[in-house]
Each structure stands twice: as structure tokens, then as C-alpha cells.
Amino acid sequence: MRTGIATVCLSGTLKEKMQACAIAGFDGIEIFEQDLVTSPLSPESVRTMAADLGLGLDLYQPFRDFDGVTPDLLKANLRRAEAKFKLMSRLGMDTILVCSNVATATIDDDAVRAEQLAQLANLAGDHGIKVAYEALAWGKYVNDYEHAYRLVEMVDHPNLGTCLDSFHILSRDWDTAPIEGINPEKIFFVQVADAPKLSMDVLSWSRHYRVFPGEGQFELAKFMGHVVRAGYTGPVSLEVFNDVFRQSDVERTAVDAMRSLIWLEEQSAKWLADNAGNGADGAAAGGAGLRRRYPMELATLPKVNEPAGFNFAEVKADNTAQLEKLLGQLGFGFEGRHRTKDVQLWTMGQARVIINEQAASHAEPSIAALGFDVDSPVIASARAQQLKAPVVARKVQADEEVFQGISAPDSTEIFLCQGSPDGTAAWTHEFGEGLEHARSAQNAVIDHVNLAQPWQHFDEAVLFYTSALALEPQPFAEVPSPSGLVRSQVMETADGAVRLVLNLAPVQQANGPKTYQEHIAFAVDDLVATARAARDRGLDFLQIPANYYEDLDARFDLAPDFLATLRELNLLYDRDGDGEFLHFYTATVGSVFFEMVERRGGYSGYGAPNAPVRHAVQYDSLHR
Amino acid sequence: MRTGIATVCLSGTLKEKMQACAIAGFDGIEIFEQDLVTSPLSPESVRTMAADLGLGLDLYQPFRDFDGVTPDLLKANLRRAEAKFKLMSRLGMDTILVCSNVATATIDDDAVRAEQLAQLANLAGDHGIKVAYEALAWGKYVNDYEHAYRLVEMVDHPNLGTCLDSFHILSRDWDTAPIEGINPEKIFFVQVADAPKLSMDVLSWSRHYRVFPGEGQFELAKFMGHVVRAGYTGPVSLEVFNDVFRQSDVERTAVDAMRSLIWLEEQSAKWLADNAGNGADGAAAGGAGLRRRYPMELATLPKVNEPAGFNFAEVKADNTAQLEKLLGQLGFGFEGRHRTKDVQLWTMGQARVIINEQAASHAEPSIAALGFDVDSPVIASARAQQLKAPVVARKVQADEEVFQGISAPDSTEIFLCQGSPDGTAAWTHEFGEGLEHARSAQNAVIDHVNLAQPWQHFDEAVLFYTSALALEPQPFAEVPSPSGLVRSQVMETADGAVRLVLNLAPVQQANGPKTYQEHIAFAVDDLVATARAARDRGLDFLQIPANYYEDLDARFDLAPDFLATLRELNLLYDRDGDGEFLHFYTATVGSVFFEMVERRGGYSGYGAPNAPVRHAVQYDSLHR
Structure with missing residues (x-):
């Protein structure tokens, strides 16, 4: 499993965050735009530093409020997107997260959205960029991952895929089984976050109370099991907005984050073994054949029982x-x-x-x-x-x-x-x-x-x-x-x-x-x-x-x-x-x-x- | 206006809380049961200390989960109530807060509730105690102050009245105008709390995020205006559950609390003057006659405009x-x-x-x-x-x-x-x-x-x-x-x-x-x-x-x-x-x-x- 983490999970400057991620052993990171904008490092320096640290730059994020807008706004949005695509080339990055529109969408029509996303995909293609379109749980019109994927299918462009974020899916109690029906080539990115089950507006819940897998109450092993069975092989990356983590020592938090992914990997393998035969890929599944049967490799850990x-x-x-x-x-x-x-x-x-x-x-x-x-x-x-x-x-x-x-x-x-x-x-x-x-x-x-x-x-x-x-x-x-x-x-x-x-x-x-x-x-x-x-x-x-x-x-x-x-x-x-x-x-x-x-x-x-x-x-x- | 505050608003021991309330100049306090149970002070010592400090002991609270229960549970609840009535006699207190049932109610029938509350009122009468029945915003069957008052009217017993709490009323967006229609002799107590407008479950909101009047977003002057126009003359007492106040210096918090009531008093008088003529008591009202026209006296402050x-x-x-x-x-x-x-x-x-x-x-x-x-x-x-x-x-x-x-x-x-x-x-x-x-x-x-x-x-x-x-x-x-x-x-x-x-x-x-x-x-x-x-x-x-x-x-x-x-x-x-x-x-x-x-x-x-x-x-x- 390729491990990743968004820089927004951590405290400190971009440089401190990248160093902490490397020390903790992550394969790659997501660059949260604000961390770059506020950094004295040039995009070229970030690229060099990431290479020196052995960190992939897996996702640039977020690009907000693109789809379902008036023609004027669409033009401004495409201009804004092109500036970011050029920036990504300097960073050596190829995937950008585009969130479903929250603020500026005025047209609730899948045909219009698909047409606008197609224009974005074309532009992205010109710059060698892949767009991962994600349904935010509080998106104005698109807030369900199946809806986002339907739009991706309508556009049917090699540079447009979807991003699955466990928080946006599980906070809304969406069924996760249909993930297995998504074309794995169209899953451009997977983000994971856990959370305590709170009864509050989903935006505040998401922005303040996300935690790393194993620290909350979401059924993440099941979510990941469906993702693995879908055939996805890309990064599994933490995106955790948490008030405390933002204030805590960056290196410790990065290690804690890494621990959560190692644990999640084991739990996902366990879920797959326990649920062999009941999924999309039929009855022949078994724990022993696991590694060979799914494209994503899941590492395991030495097993322990609870202490006596x-x-x-x-x-x-x-x-x-x-x-x-x-x-x-x-x-x-x-x-x-x-x-x-x-x-x-x-x-x-x-x-x-x-x-x-x-x-x-x-x-x-x-x-x-x-x-x-x-x-x-x-x-x-x-x-x-x-x-x-x-x-x-x-x-x-x-x-x-x-x-x-x-x-x-x-x-x-x-x-x-x-x-x-x-x-x-x-x-x-x-x-x-x-x-x-x-x-x-x-x-x-x-x-x-x-x-x-x-x-x-x-x-x-x-x-x-x-x-x-x-x-x-x-x-x-x-x-x-x-x-x-x-x-x-x-x-x-x-x-x-x-x-x-x-x-x-x-x-x-x-x-x-x-x-x-x-x-x-x-x-x-x-x-x-x-x-x-x-x-x-x-x-x-x-x-x-x-x-x-x-x-x-x-x-x-x-x-x-x-x-x-x-x-x-x-x-x-x-x-x-x-x-x-x-x-x-x-x-x-x-x-x-x-x-x-x-x-x-x-x-x-x-x-x-x-x-x-x-x-x-x-x-x-x-x-x- | 008689000012009060619940001991649960403040940090420290019961003794520290009482001393801080006296220094801040409150007329009386509500004793939150847990503060007494955990205190080494005997009820008699608390009584003496309050008298020495010039503090009235205005309300004993809370008595939970009384009404709408099975006969067996009713018997146990009456026994529990009698123990508290005896304790109150030792404290020299005469009013107890009874909250609408959250946990143990199984019978949703106003006739049954009224009959059980009547038994409680009779018992209270025997001990010279007044029961102030309050609708909690998350009460299982009774969560609206008008409903609580209907029950009080049904029972029609001199020892049963109601308690109005601004949080339980405003958090649910209940209309406050009908307060003016309540018989003032039946309003045994008024509690005030402000709060920021949060979108979360009302219980968590209430238990962690209440603030003192003027620190949140509730329309408290209007609430108080209706209470004053109803003819209420009793204590106006702060009941604020707040995670920060519970950790802060007790004397400073008590002073801040007192400031909020002084300000609320002025704002309430201002609301009454601004809204003279549109209320229950007719068109003749005017700012000048305010003090004479309402039974509750509202102190005013030197007036200032905003700084230039x-x-x-x-x-x-x-x-x-x-x-x-x-x-x-x-x-x-x-x-x-x-x-x-x-x-x-x-x-x-x-x-x-x-x-x-x-x-x-x-x-x-x-x-x-x-x-x-x-x-x-x-x-x-x-x-x-x-x-x-x-x-x-x-x-x-x-x-x-x-x-x-x-x-x-x-x-x-x-x-x-x-x-x-x-x-x-x-x-x-x-x-x-x-x-x-x-x-x-x-x-x-x-x-x-x-x-x-x-x-x-x-x-x-x-x-x-x-x-x-x-x-x-x-x-x-x-x-x-x-x-x-x-x-x-x-x-x-x-x-x-x-x-x-x-x-x-x-x-x-x-x-x-x-x-x-x-x-x-x-x-x-x-x-x-x-x-x-x-x-x-x-x-x-x-x-x-x-x-x-x-x-x-x-x-x-x-x-x-x-x-x-x-x-x-x-x-x-x-x-x-x-x-x-x-x-x-x-x-x-x-x-x-x-x-x-x-x-x-x-x-x-x-x-x-x-x-x-x-x-x-x-x-x-x-x-x-």
C-alpha cells in the first residue's frame, strides 16, 4: 500500500512538515495549497526537497468551486485552473483535487456540470494533469461519491477521475459497497480519515474533529476493503483536519499518522479475509490467496492477542x-x-x-x-x-x-x-x-x-x-x-x-x-x-x-x-x-x-x- | 432585579464558589447538588456561611427523571425527593428545580404526569418546599416550556410552579412572547444563559458551550422583557455550563458573570422601552413610567454611545x-x-x-x-x-x-x-x-x-x-x-x-x-x-x-x-x-x-x- 498524508494534518512550515513526513516513512504527500502559498520555498525548491527526502508529491489540493457555474465564472475558473496546472508542472506534480462546488454553483444540471468538467479535463490534458473530482459531504449539489463518479463516467475523459474520501462518505452514512463497482482506473486518489461520531453540522465536524484511523469510530477497514476489491492501487493518503494535531509537535504527529496507516493496512487485510466471498469478486476468495488476488499489496504485522x-x-x-x-x-x-x-x-x-x-x-x-x-x-x-x-x-x-x-x-x-x-x-x-x-x-x-x-x-x-x-x-x-x-x-x-x-x-x-x-x-x-x-x-x-x-x-x-x-x-x-x-x-x-x-x-x-x-x-x- | 448564579458555573470547591459569588455581589446562588455532595461542609455550615456572606440560597438543583414513570419507580422517586426535601430544610432552602424526565419516563400522558407531579407537590407542601418544574430542551416527552406550564396549571397546587431557562427555550427556537401569559405566581424561578449559535445536538451544546449573557448570540433582552412583562419578581439566575469557565479563576469568572447580569438588566429595560405598546400589557407603556409599571425593578447604567x-x-x-x-x-x-x-x-x-x-x-x-x-x-x-x-x-x-x-x-x-x-x-x-x-x-x-x-x-x-x-x-x-x-x-x-x-x-x-x-x-x-x-x-x-x-x-x-x-x-x-x-x-x-x-x-x-x-x-x- 502506498502511504500518503496531506500537509494540512501537521503543524509547522511546509519544510518542517515534509521533513517530518520523510522521517515517519511516508511514501508521498498531498500539498495543501495554503502551505505552499505561505512558504518561502519556490516550487522548484519544494520539488528538489521532496526528491531528496524520497517523498512523492502525490496530490495538489484543493481546487474549489469549479463546476455548475455561469459562463463568466467558468471562464475565470478555467484561467485559475490553468495557473495552478502551470504551477504543478514546476512542482513536478500530476494530480489535482477538485472538490464539488460549495459556494458558487448556481446550475443544478448534470449535463452542464459534465460539460464544464470536460472543459477542465481537456485543459488538464494539455498540461499532462489528472483531475480527481471529489464529492464534498456538504457540496451544494454534488455531495455523494456515486454522483461524482456518474459525472466522471459521463465526461469519459482520460484526465478526469474521482477521489474517494472516507470522511465525506462515512459522515453521510453512504453505503460503501458500491465502491467495488467503480472502474479502478477512474479512482485517481483515496483519502482516509477517521472521526468520533458527533452530532453536529458536517462542515464543523470535518474541519475540527477528524482523527487518524483507529482514533475514531468510522468503519474504515470496511471502506478500505471495498477500495481494494475495486482494484485500486494508488496512494492511500491521510487528510485529517484536527485542532489539536495542528498545535502538536510535527514529528510526533507524523509518526502517529504513519502508525494509523500501518494499522489500517492490517485491519483492511483482516476485513478482506473475514469477508471473503461476500463481495463483488465472488466466492473463491480466501485469506491465503489475498496478496495474489488483489492488485494492491497489503502488508501485515506480527499478530498478537489481547494481553491476559x-x-x-x-x-x-x-x-x-x-x-x-x-x-x-x-x-x-x-x-x-x-x-x-x-x-x-x-x-x-x-x-x-x-x-x-x-x-x-x-x-x-x-x-x-x-x-x-x-x-x-x-x-x-x-x-x-x-x-x-x-x-x-x-x-x-x-x-x-x-x-x-x-x-x-x-x-x-x-x-x-x-x-x-x-x-x-x-x-x-x-x-x-x-x-x-x-x-x-x-x-x-x-x-x-x-x-x-x-x-x-x-x-x-x-x-x-x-x-x-x-x-x-x-x-x-x-x-x-x-x-x-x-x-x-x-x-x-x-x-x-x-x-x-x-x-x-x-x-x-x-x-x-x-x-x-x-x-x-x-x-x-x-x-x-x-x-x-x-x-x-x-x-x-x-x-x-x-x-x-x-x-x-x-x-x-x-x-x-x-x-x-x-x-x-x-x-x-x-x-x-x-x-x-x-x-x-x-x-x-x-x-x-x-x-x-x-x-x-x-x-x-x-x-x-x-x-x-x-x-x-x-x-x-x-x-x- | 435579584441576581443569582448556579454554583456549577464556577471552578473550585463549594466554599470557594460561595466566597467568589459574595465578592462579585450576587444576591443569591443556586446550589448544584454535586457541589454539595462533594463538599466537606455540612448543610448547616453551608447555611451559616451563606448567611455570613449575605448570599441567599435560592434554588437547590437538579432533581432529575421524576415524572411519567411506572408506579414502582414513582415510589422510589418520592422517597428520593423526601430525602432531598429534608436536606433542604437543613440548608434553609425552599425551592427545588425538577427537570422534565429524560431517562426513565415510559408513560407519555399528561394526566399521568400531572397526577405524579401532584403527589410530589403534596409531599413538598408537607416540608414547606416549592417545586419549580422545568422543560429540558431534550426532555423525553416534555421539552417545551408551554407544555411544562400546562402541567403546572393542571396540577394547580401552591407548591408547584415552573422554571424558565433561556437556554432550553431559545436553543429550540420556541416563541418567547407566550411567557407574558404565564401567571407570575407560577414562575418560581428564571435561569438565563447565552450561547453561540451552533449546529450540534442540543445536549452537548448545553453542557459545554453556554456562555454568560452578552457573550453569545441569543436574544436575551427580549426573553427577559417578556419575563418582566409577565410580572415575575424573583431571582434572575445564571446557569452556564462552560468548559472554559470550569477551568478558570473562580473570582474572575464570578465577576464576569455579575457583569453579564448588570448588562442584561440594562438591555432588558432598553428592550422594554423600545417595545412599549406592542406587548401583552397594552399601548400606554413608555420608557419613563417603566419602573413604576412593572413589578420587577430594573436598574440602569450611565449611558454611553459607541466611541468616535x-x-x-x-x-x-x-x-x-x-x-x-x-x-x-x-x-x-x-x-x-x-x-x-x-x-x-x-x-x-x-x-x-x-x-x-x-x-x-x-x-x-x-x-x-x-x-x-x-x-x-x-x-x-x-x-x-x-x-x-x-x-x-x-x-x-x-x-x-x-x-x-x-x-x-x-x-x-x-x-x-x-x-x-x-x-x-x-x-x-x-x-x-x-x-x-x-x-x-x-x-x-x-x-x-x-x-x-x-x-x-x-x-x-x-x-x-x-x-x-x-x-x-x-x-x-x-x-x-x-x-x-x-x-x-x-x-x-x-x-x-x-x-x-x-x-x-x-x-x-x-x-x-x-x-x-x-x-x-x-x-x-x-x-x-x-x-x-x-x-x-x-x-x-x-x-x-x-x-x-x-x-x-x-x-x-x-x-x-x-x-x-x-x-x-x-x-x-x-x-x-x-x-x-x-x-x-x-x-x-x-x-x-x-x-x-x-x-x-x-x-x-x-x-x-x-x-x-x-x-x-x-x-x-x-x-x-
Whole structure:
């Protein structure tokens, strides 16, 4: 698959964008006109630079408001087009995107449109240019890709074809199956964008909220499957207008973009294999013959299943005393120090926490790393690296387990560990033995981990965990906090063994205290007993306001004894049709706190109605 | 008018919110339930604190999903309601907001709803509580305020009335005139919110994008006029869900909120005066009798007309050499130093620029102040102060003009100056005479000023200039820049004599260069001559890329000589149906640059199509 990206997806100057695209490994780019117009680079310099960087200049765009106009306007439009065709010759480009008319069309007649497009195609032919005509979702008269293609067929000129853009098609819920009926020689270009499903006018949705494939909710693999079955072999190019990407580091965004296409390529191949036999090209299709049967080659990736569970969580600090105290009070047992590294192992049942003492001077406690149980760490690491995840190296000595590590977008280190059927981890033998072991809560596990994401990298993180770790994004929620709404995105495995919550914190106030908190939650069988024991050990619980318990009672009509227990132990409670949820939080040290939870019945949530209470109390304790 | 605000409008804890509301001068507040539930304050403490702060506790809200439910659910809902009624007694509150059912209603029958609301009213009566029933814009069955009122009439119980919320009414485009027909004793509460007109689902619109009156596009004065004519005398309370306000400084937001109600009060009185005679209460109405004729008292403000023009602009720096050089090269004449202050006066025609040398050590050049010509500085200042604008004091000595100064939300100092029919300013005599005076460009004026606004204070700035200076907000635009989209809001007078552009810059990158630039634009009669003279004086023009002129030619088909002149002098060009616009920019010093413009014919814009070029070149020069 030939990969491409429009310069409008990225921040910076044209030169910075081109360099970032080359570093990320794109085959070609679309030049968004404004990026050229505002650039000090001459067209000839852009051409040379692209050649030096190994980037094809695949599409010049956009040319707007051409068709369905009065004769006077047509004349001006053809003049304007010719100027751009000449410019494209200097750039060495041969394909231009012409969007269906939004603003100046006054004649709603396919015959007139076809006649005008034929004049444009003739002119383009004189300059060796191909015109890719695209139906915008909000085009005045032409807003459906099948309509655009009908016009291309009417004109029947070698220099006129169509451009398929997934956003314009999927935002309108057009059926994508008819793509397979389009003559592949007439598909001059394919643009892909994903988007969250929003209920707003399609123009604003398109201009601000597009995201890279895998970061939204469109069925892009299916769209691409139809494109591949149509016989298309040209570039598959990202055109993503996004307010955040426009403000983010250009090189990182380009890498994120590339990751999305690599993932889309794999997902498209998978869709084709899963849907062999039900398409235009008959019943003989099968996964094995895929590469030979379609003109477009689809690269694949090392395959991974979703992780079986958390292997460990790692917290880091310059002074680890507070972390040790908290874990001890929660009932974790100290399993000893690593034989070669300055790290400690603390466990409760299968919940393993590493306390890393190798932090920078004065570094406050924070979550540094997460380990996941996978079938094969090497295969999973290979996949992640092909998906452009930066590798994290760990020093190892002889006989020590080699951890395959990659860096998540928020810089958390992700380690891919060898899972075991009984949930144990072989590497724990590298830690000292003969120390006190906790006997309580043998069934304890890491229930979920909540990571705060910087606003620039939230969508990137969703794609990272989807593509590299096979976690499934759930619908996102918004949680009120005293310093703003917190966007909360759950990523989890189908069986709930791994649950990761990505929180987009409100923008930090310049002079305010740090509100950027993360936590690790552990599940136990008996939360009340765990809480009592922790209290007896002197744990500093997050103090829940009395008002909360009154409201709880008003909502759930709880037994007085039970309510009293909740209140006494600062426990929070939630209930839904599937079951019940009890939990409590510790005070925060640095940017970390811990949570203990008990799930009763089939409850699969996170106590979302209680999150505002947690935020408010934490805010209050920071501001007091 | 009794003023109020819902705690959900503000950031922080309940205590912080209440304190900020008291400082801002509100009469009462609505307690948003979540703010109480998450607070460590007992209901009794909240009651005492409110009394100490002089704040009424006017509304407890919201109580959701009560009506149109099955008998089982009704029973649970009544139990839940009773718990809240008891809580309200402890708070000393007597009115609760009940929203029309969104989630749990299954019975769409007014008789059933009325019967269930009657049971609620009876229970409320037992506890001395009044229930204000409100139609949510997205209520499952009840989403129209007239429908909600019909139910209130059907029940006909002293403890059941309705709540009118401008958002729920205006977002659905419901006619507001029938409000006048509602029995005022049955209007238990009125909530006001403004909003920009957005095309999106009404729930998201309501939850994220509400703004304070005067910051959006709703016809709130008319809404309030109908409420006043209905005979309502209760609180008029802000209920504004806004993502930015939730993150902003609580005290500033409360003051901004109060300003919006003061302004709305004046605008409502004005609407009533302007529309006397066409309403429900007959033809005898008149502005003079207003206060006596309606039960609600509406306070007025000192009246001002829109400013006649800019009086001066002031730039400030520790080292002012670069500013002096730039102004000199542009053709400004140095008019001397002030006789008592370390400031210089530079003029070109009626365009006056003060260079202030009294900046902090190492302070880079920036725009510090703007002077506006008003009919009466004292009246305008009184109005601004009643609208909570902070006063700026200037030291004056005998015989010097006293400037009335207020501080804008971005800290720019705004001076209200005595205008003169010929556009001169008396205070210029305080500056030294006998120095070189510019003879060129005698008709030069300040054309517009472009100020960058911090994201927390953008909406506040719109209301500030609307209410204190009588500028009119125009529809906002979005301009692409290499570091993100720039939201641009023009505020101007009807005659265009004062044009202020508020730009919301993209969030600053932690490690990026400062992109926060502001500028002052001067209009001259002959831009080409001005540019040539400036070039001869060695001005450092913002260098416009050659690609721009090619695109300009493709778009406008310009005469070759004219195009060559534009290119030679780094001039930008725009044209619309009304006229033409020529302009150029200087290089930036500190955070300031200057622009020179020439308006031909009736062109009233700002060369918006050229703004991306300006942003890109400025970005490029910062990043090189």
C-alpha cells in the first residue's frame, strides 16, 4: 500500500512538515495549497526537497468551486485552473483535487456540470494533469461519491477521475459497497480519515474533529476493503483536519499518522479475509490467496492477542518511603530487593508493584511503567516496533529475564512480559527471598490503572493501545472536577482482565497546584476486611464527605448497617443492573495514589458516579 | 432585579464558589447538588456561611427523571425527593428545580404526569418546599416550556410552579412572547444563559458551550422583557455550563458573570422601552413610567454611545530604541517627551502612538494601553466601573488631563478620552514642542488594533468591550496558522471608526517560541507611497513569499504593473464586492508589530485571506 498524508494534518512550515513526513516513512504527500502559498520555498525548491527526502508529491489540493457555474465564472475558473496546472508542472506534480462546488454553483444540471468538467479535463490534458473530482459531504449539489463518479463516467475523459474520501462518505452514512463497482482506473486518489461520531453540522465536524484511523469510530477497514476489491492501487493518503494535531509537535504527529496507516493496512487485510466471498469478486476468495488476488499489496504485522492481564505496575521516586508505607498499610508484602537493581518488589496475591528507587533527584512519586502478560513478548514487541513504538531498553544481567519495553505516548514504559497460566511471574525470583510475605488477599490482582494524558497526545494514546496492545476503546465519558471536565477513555480487553483508563486532564493553570494525578487500583475479594486492616495499620484514606453518604442513601436505599460501614471506612459504592462496586482511595503521594476495589456480581464499571467526589476531595486537599 | 448564579458555573470547591459569588455581589446562588455532595461542609455550615456572606440560597438543583414513570419507580422517586426535601430544610432552602424526565419516563400522558407531579407537590407542601418544574430542551416527552406550564396549571397546587431557562427555550427556537401569559405566581424561578449559535445536538451544546449573557448570540433582552412583562419578581439566575469557565479563576469568572447580569438588566429595560405598546400589557407603556409599571425593578447604567475613534495607542518597553526606529521608518514624527513622565509622543496625521519607557527591567516591547474618544470620559468611566471594570490610576500633575482608565480582561489599559470634532487631542500639548513634525499622511488614523487574548478570558473580553465600550461583536472567524487555528473576533463600531480584533491564540507549547503577537494598524490614503518612503528609510518589512503573488494573480487577474508593485514592496492585497484593501506589515519587536493599510471603496474587512500568510511568515522567522 502506498502511504500518503496531506500537509494540512501537521503543524509547522511546509519544510518542517515534509521533513517530518520523510522521517515517519511516508511514501508521498498531498500539498495543501495554503502551505505552499505561505512558504518561502519556490516550487522548484519544494520539488528538489521532496526528491531528496524520497517523498512523492502525490496530490495538489484543493481546487474549489469549479463546476455548475455561469459562463463568466467558468471562464475565470478555467484561467485559475490553468495557473495552478502551470504551477504543478514546476512542482513536478500530476494530480489535482477538485472538490464539488460549495459556494458558487448556481446550475443544478448534470449535463452542464459534465460539460464544464470536460472543459477542465481537456485543459488538464494539455498540461499532462489528472483531475480527481471529489464529492464534498456538504457540496451544494454534488455531495455523494456515486454522483461524482456518474459525472466522471459521463465526461469519459482520460484526465478526469474521482477521489474517494472516507470522511465525506462515512459522515453521510453512504453505503460503501458500491465502491467495488467503480472502474479502478477512474479512482485517481483515496483519502482516509477517521472521526468520533458527533452530532453536529458536517462542515464543523470535518474541519475540527477528524482523527487518524483507529482514533475514531468510522468503519474504515470496511471502506478500505471495498477500495481494494475495486482494484485500486494508488496512494492511500491521510487528510485529517484536527485542532489539536495542528498545535502538536510535527514529528510526533507524523509518526502517529504513519502508525494509523500501518494499522489500517492490517485491519483492511483482516476485513478482506473475514469477508471473503461476500463481495463483488465472488466466492473463491480466501485469506491465503489475498496478496495474489488483489492488485494492491497489503502488508501485515506480527499478530498478537489481547494481553491476559497486568504483570506488574512500577512506581518511581527519589525518596520511596511514602510509597513503601502506603503499600505496607494496604496489606502488600515486601518481597525483597532486586539482586542487581535498586528496585523493590511488593506483592498482594497476584498484584505486583515494583518500587523503583532510581529516580532523578527530588523526583516525586509517579507511575513509571506497566507490565502486561502476553503470549509472546518478542512477537508483541516486534509488532509494536513495526507500529513505530519507541523501544525502551532495560539493563539485564545474565540469567535475568529480558523485558521487551516500549514507550507509550505519555512516556509511561510498557513492558511485554511472558504470561503464565497461574498468573505468577518468573522474574520475581530475581528478588530476595526469605522476607515477610503477605498472607491476606491471595486473590488480589491489579484491577485497573488510570493514566493522565497530556492533551496533545490523547488521540495518539488511544491508537497506541489499540494497535500495539489490542485493547478495545470504550465510549468516552466526561467527569466534572473542580478544575474542569476530565475526559475519560477506557481501554480494555474483552474479558476485563486488563483495564486502562486514559484521563485527559484540564489544562494546567499557570499558578495553580498540580492536579495531574494517576493511580493503580487493586481488586480484592473482601474490601471491608481490607479497609479495616488498612485502617488498623494507620492508612491515610481519602476522606469522603458525609454529604456523599446522605446522597447515596437517597439514591440506593441501603441497609443502615451497610451504610454505616461505608461511612465508617470511607468506602464508596455504586450499583447497576449487573452488580455492585465498593472501593476506597488512599491519599496522594507525589502524583500517585492507590485504589482498592471489590466487584460484586457482574459489575464491570469503575464507579464513575463517584469520580467527581474523588476529584473534589483531592482538589480540596491540594488547595487547603 | 435579584441576581443569582448556579454554583456549577464556577471552578473550585463549594466554599470557594460561595466566597467568589459574595465578592462579585450576587444576591443569591443556586446550589448544584454535586457541589454539595462533594463538599466537606455540612448543610448547616453551608447555611451559616451563606448567611455570613449575605448570599441567599435560592434554588437547590437538579432533581432529575421524576415524572411519567411506572408506579414502582414513582415510589422510589418520592422517597428520593423526601430525602432531598429534608436536606433542604437543613440548608434553609425552599425551592427545588425538577427537570422534565429524560431517562426513565415510559408513560407519555399528561394526566399521568400531572397526577405524579401532584403527589410530589403534596409531599413538598408537607416540608414547606416549592417545586419549580422545568422543560429540558431534550426532555423525553416534555421539552417545551408551554407544555411544562400546562402541567403546572393542571396540577394547580401552591407548591408547584415552573422554571424558565433561556437556554432550553431559545436553543429550540420556541416563541418567547407566550411567557407574558404565564401567571407570575407560577414562575418560581428564571435561569438565563447565552450561547453561540451552533449546529450540534442540543445536549452537548448545553453542557459545554453556554456562555454568560452578552457573550453569545441569543436574544436575551427580549426573553427577559417578556419575563418582566409577565410580572415575575424573583431571582434572575445564571446557569452556564462552560468548559472554559470550569477551568478558570473562580473570582474572575464570578465577576464576569455579575457583569453579564448588570448588562442584561440594562438591555432588558432598553428592550422594554423600545417595545412599549406592542406587548401583552397594552399601548400606554413608555420608557419613563417603566419602573413604576412593572413589578420587577430594573436598574440602569450611565449611558454611553459607541466611541468616535481611537485617541491613541501606547506601547511599552524597557529599551524603546526598536520601537522608535520602526515608527520613524513608517513616517511617524517625534513630537517630544512628556513634561513630567518618561513617555514619548509619535504621530502621523491623527494617529498617535505613545512610547512608554517606564517598563520593568528587560520587558520586551508590547501593547500597553489604548485610548478611545468618548463623549464624556467621566460618564463612560462610571458606566465601566458599575460594570465591574477594574480602575487604572494614572499619576497626573496640575494642568494635565486626567485620563479615566480601566483594565481590560487581558490587562491592556483602556483610557476613556475626551474626543474632539476635528480628531485632535488636547493632551498632546503636554508634550514638548518645536520638534520635527511629519508632514506626510495628514489623514492617517489608527485603523484597527489586534490584541491576543488568553484562552481563559476570551468570552469575558467580548462582554467587556460590548458592555463597557458599546462595541458590536461580529461573527467570529478561524484563521489557520502553523501553530494551530487562531480564533478571531472583530469588535467594532457601526461606522468602523473603532475596530478591535480579539485573537485567541493556540495554547502555547511548553518549549516552543512565544507566538503571542499583537499589532496596531494605521490607515493612510496612499499605501504605495507610504511603503516606498518606508523602504527608503530602511524599514524591515515582513517578507511576503513569491508564491503568494502567483496565487494572488491566479485569483484576481491583476494588472501586471500593479502586481509587480505589490511584489516589489511586500504588499498584500484583497478585494471584495465593496472595494479593495492593500496592506503591509513590519517585522516584530518583542510581541508587537505594526501594519499600514489603505482601504479603497467600501472595503470593510481586514484582509482575512492574507492572515495565514502573515502567521506563516512570522512563525518561520521565529523558528529559523
